[in-house]
Structure formats: structure tokens, C-alpha cells
Amino acid sequence: MKPENEKLLLEAGAELGFDLTAQAETFGRLLDLLVTASARTNLTSLRDEWAIVLKHFIDSLTCLRGGWLDGEQRVLDLGTGAGFPALPLAIVRLELHITAMDATHKKVEFVERAARELGLTNVEPLVGRAETLGRQPGQREGYSRVVTRAVAALPILAELSLPFLALGGFLVAQKGVLDAGELEAGTRAAAEVGGDVRAVDTFTLPVLGDARTLVVIEKTGPTPQRYPRREGVPNKQPLFWRAT
Template structure:
């Protein structure tokens, strides 16, 4: 997907980018590829693949939720890595209040430089483990929307992410092929942590690049205080009934 094809594909979804926004995506690509030469950020560096599998893939969320395109929602991106999906979402909607959590400080440093070069405001970059930050009053149950992109299995991801969602908010997991199987395992964790499964949506990427699954979970109750558990515990002992 060339940049021009990317812009056109977004336009067909009702997302028309300004020249500034188009330039921001070009800068993002350049910074990602240049930094990747000295730091392992991604295995995808070819331009058309970055625009398709990172930028366009991140913006699938916009196709399912118009509020992400125009409202000033507070969103938290857990395990963002090189900034996906939150930075593309922020470029499209500058009104978003974005918090990015990542356990590797080198990635946070990259994102700090990136955010500065893109001229983005209201982006909070936090170095730390989701298990610990999920117990921090500054972040716990504070966000309208929490998302994560292929960070862990759905049962594990639920414990890492749902504690950050405010009551009445939403957690959206971005998954690939095994989403349905993972969802069956995760339903106990979703209920235990105060969530309610709403729907699963599948989307086919252009150019035969594969399918993506979005799992939507609403926050209906407060997460019990003992969750999330200590770092590493959710991965070793997922909440599976």
C-alpha cells in the first residue's frame, strides 16, 4: 500500500487527511526506519508494508468507532512498542488524550522523540509494567478506552488492560487469527475483572495482507482491588476457569 493508496483508502472510510497529517505519517515512517537501524522496533520496514501493516492496521479502530475520529477521548495503549495503534490514531484525531505504556525504556525514549518531531500534544509516555501501573491510582480506572495490539493472549491481556478502563469505558483488543479460541478462554477473566464481552469484529486488510479481529469489552463494574496481580503472574497463571 503506497502512501497515496493509504490516503485514498482512508478517504473511502470518511477520513480525509490534511497535508499536515500526511506529512506526519511520512515523518513517522522515516523516524521508524532510521531508528530501527540501531534499535529493534519492528521487522516491517519496507514503506508499502509499514503503511499497510502498521499505519492502516492501527486505524481499523476508527472504522468501528466514530468517536475515535472526532471526540476528545482519553485512551491508553498498553505495550505500544513503536506507537501502534495510538500514534496513528492521534495523528488522525489530535483531540485524543493519549497515554502510552511500555515496559522498555528505549522504546519510550524513541516515542518521546517521535512525538516531539510530529508536534503532537497531550501524549503521556509512561515507562513501566502494566501490572504495577494498573494498581497506581493515577492510571487505574481512568481511561475511556484502553487498547492493545497483539501483546499477549486474550486472558492475559484482559488482566493487563481492563483495570485501566473507567466504569462505562471500553477495552478493545486487536488480535489476529486465533481470536475466537482466545475469547472462549478469556470470558472468565473478563467477568472477574468487571467487564462484559460486547462483540467481535473481523476485518480483512487490503492486498491479501490477512484478517484482523477486534474484541470489544465494556467495563460494567469496578475491577477488584487484587487485580492486576504482581508482574509476571498474569502470564504464568492466566485467569482461566
């Protein structure tokens, strides 16, 4: 990582309330791994170091706002892609036990390799779709937290995520700008699958000022056995919502 981008990492981290000095070298190694792997296969569309620092590393850490991930937790990163937010969270919060799940093998393979090379023993890779894994013993109701980052509309996230949560657990969904229609549908979908919206936190990304929203949903009751619906249905027919 170039010195100016390490400085950017530290300054943006400080805006979030984190001193990342001790983790800067590890983030630098992750950046090198990501850039090298992306030259061979399409893991991320971002190529500039500063963009990766802000839009992957720092953006991933914004889900720590509000303390929802404090303490030792079993966390599922649903739709991790190239490991975001799983890898930055694992670097900063060693007490989190994170399962990084994605349906794309090459992305999960990168996460597994990166975690191994960075010495992150608190990351477990998992290949599969939420509609299938959310019905499996050990996965269904197996997590205290689920995190998602720009995966899908809120009603879809509620249906796919809440089956994984134990009662009293929380979904922490990272979104951009969230309109009232999506929030309303997401609230109704959450209630349908056993959840209740607890917080809607709007803020801006450090340095860039891009709009961000954290939506936090608590698992307040059991998810009916009919959810999640079969593969592809939640995306094609989101509960209570139709995009315009």
C-alpha cells in the same frame, strides 16, 4: 515517503473511510523517523515502506472501526511498542489524549521523540509494566479507553487492561484470527475482572486482506483489588485459558 507509498496510504485509508490527505506529510515524517531509528536499534522488524504503511499505520487505524474511540477520550495504549496504535491515532484524532505505555525504555523514548518532532501534543509517554501501573492512583480507573495491538491472548489483556478503565469505559483489543477457545476464556476473564464483551468485529486489512478482529470489552463493574496479579503471573497463568 515514496509517492507510490503515499498513494497506498491514501487508498488504504479511504477503504477504512478516512481521507488522510491532510495527514499524509505527517505520516511520511513518522515513517522516516521510524526507519532511521530502526537502523540503530530494533524498534520494528518491518523495513519496507509499503509494509510499514499497511501493517503499522493502516492497521493501527482499524481500531477506529465501530466508533468506540469517537469524541474526546483519555486513552491508554497498553504495550505501545514503537508507538502503534498510539502515534497514528494521535495524528488522525487530535481530540484523543493518548498515554503510550510500554515496559521497554528505548521504545518509549522513540515514541516521546517522534511525538515531539511531529508536534503531537496529545501523546504522553509512560514506561512501566501494566501489573504495577494498574495499581497506582491516577492510573487505576484513570482512562475511558484502553487500546491494545497484538499484545497478548485475550484473557491476559482483560486482566491487564480493565484495572485501568473507569466504569463505563471500553477496552478495544486489536487481534488477528481469534479462535473460539481464546474468546471463551477471554469472556470469562473479563467477567472476573469487571467486564463484559460487547462486540467481536471480524474484517480484513485493506489491500493485504489479512484477517483481523476487534474485541471490545466494557468495564461494567469494579475490578477486584487482587487484580492485576504480580508481574509476570498473568502471562504465565492466564485466567481460564491454557494455550494448546
